[in-house]
Amino acid sequence: MTSNSSPFKSILLRLGLLLAGLLPLAGCNMVVMKPSGDIAVQQADLIITSTLLMLVIIVPVIALTILFAWRYRQANKSAAYEPDWDHSTRLELVIWGAPLLIIIALGAITWISTHKLDPYRPLDRIDAERPVPADVQPLIVEVVALDWKWLFLYPQQGIATVNELAAPVDRPIQFKLTSSTVMNAFYVPALAGMIYAMPGMETKLHAVINKVGVYDGFSSNFSGDGFSHMRFKFHGMSESDFASWVERSKAEGSQLTRADYLALEKPSGKEPVRRYASVANGLYDAIVNRCVDGSKMCMAQMMAIDAAGGGGKGAIDGLASKPWGDEGQRTYVSALCTPENAGDFAPRNQAQQSPSQLR
Structure with missing residues (x-):
């Protein structure tokens, strides 16, 4: 009686430990899988669809692994023993064909969803x-x-x-x-x-x-x-x-x-x-544009100047700089030119740049 009940007790113990490990998951917030916005709902559906498609392969593989381990165990003398077997066309088609079809399906779903759920794409449905x-x-x-x-x-x-x-x-x-x-x-x-x-x-x-x-x-x-x-x-x-x-x-x-x-x-x-x-x-x-304080040139102005050909190498000396940071050891450009040399700089570039860009 003792020898027969030991495996049963071991199984119960393992199931108890498994349930104890899953118990903390009861307090998880499942908002990701049960959202209240349509975009999040579509994303949750994509997760579920992808998971189910992958389980089409994973579940049979796990089940067959357990089946083969049990059927061809050393103690089972009735199992077929074929040491020279090395190939089966039907088996190869199943092993390679089924995963390939799953990959094609996942690729198609991912491609469509990537464009449909693009965050930059305006909504077409409520x-x-x-x-x-x-x-x-x-x-x-x-x-x-x-x-x-x-x-x-x-x-x-x-x-x-x-x-x-x-x-x-x-x-x-x-x-x-x-x-x-x-x-x-x-x-x-x-x-x-x-x-x-x-x-x-x-x-x-x-x-x-x-x-x-x-x-x-x-x-x-x-x-x-x-x-x-x-x-x-x-x-x-x-x-x-x-x-x-x-x-x-x-x-x-x-x-x-x-x-x-x-x-x-x-x-x-x-x-x-x-x-x-x-x-x-x-x-x-x-x-x-990183210019809230008003003392820096806005990034949009810098890019507009660059798009118009830039200030030119000869104008680099005319850039007005200000200290930046607590140490004061680094500087940033505060204007394209100083008030003293604005008149010298403007004639060379005024045709390309608006007054707002020169400020």
Whole structure:
């Protein structure tokens, strides 16, 4: 009795350990597989489809491995013993043909989904049953990743918020993203996949939220000491509630000037929600072009000068520079020319460059 019950007890013990190991998974948030935005839903469907296609190969291989190990064990004397067997055309067709078909199917699905779910591609549907109405304009949200908080600008509404994002349900959202210093990744799992935000660049994300609720958002790319607290709440609202939220932000908020932004972008963690009733004109473009303080030449101006042929080697000495950094040992270009030599420089390049580019 003892010898027969030992294997049974061993099996029960292993099953108990397996269940104990799976128990912590019961507390996992399954928002990635059960999201509330159509783009995230399509991404979840892609994960499920790809997994099932791969299981078509994985499950039979595991099952046959167990079957062969049991059937051809040393103790089974009735199993066929063919030491000279080395080839089977039918078996080779199954072994190579089935995985090849799976790879072709996965490749086709990946190719189609890569273009269909391109974050830069404007939405063509609200959900699986509703296309985007022709008269609906997307909500534009300009996102700035700061150290270590999120700034959201609403150019259509003229407001801004810190660590709070809101949008009406069933309305397309066009995110424009950049960063003040290092690279971050904007991620609302219930809404869509993550997209990087990088300094001096603008990335885009098109998405839509289909259910009213409050969802978690955060940075999914490590960016320093305060990274773990770089979180915000995303509010999916009805159109009327969103309009009320905008009006409340205008009533309760202050003005976001360029000076306020320069103070805000300094590193800080665990920032509370802030609301701004108005935003300085052109602030987001200045953030992207790295010239908020007004003492630097904007990147767009630099690129326009380069596109027009550049200042020329002879003009390098005429560049006005200013110290940059705490040490003051490095410099950056503050203007294309100094006030003293502006008259000498302008005749050579005025035909190619506008006055705004020369400032």
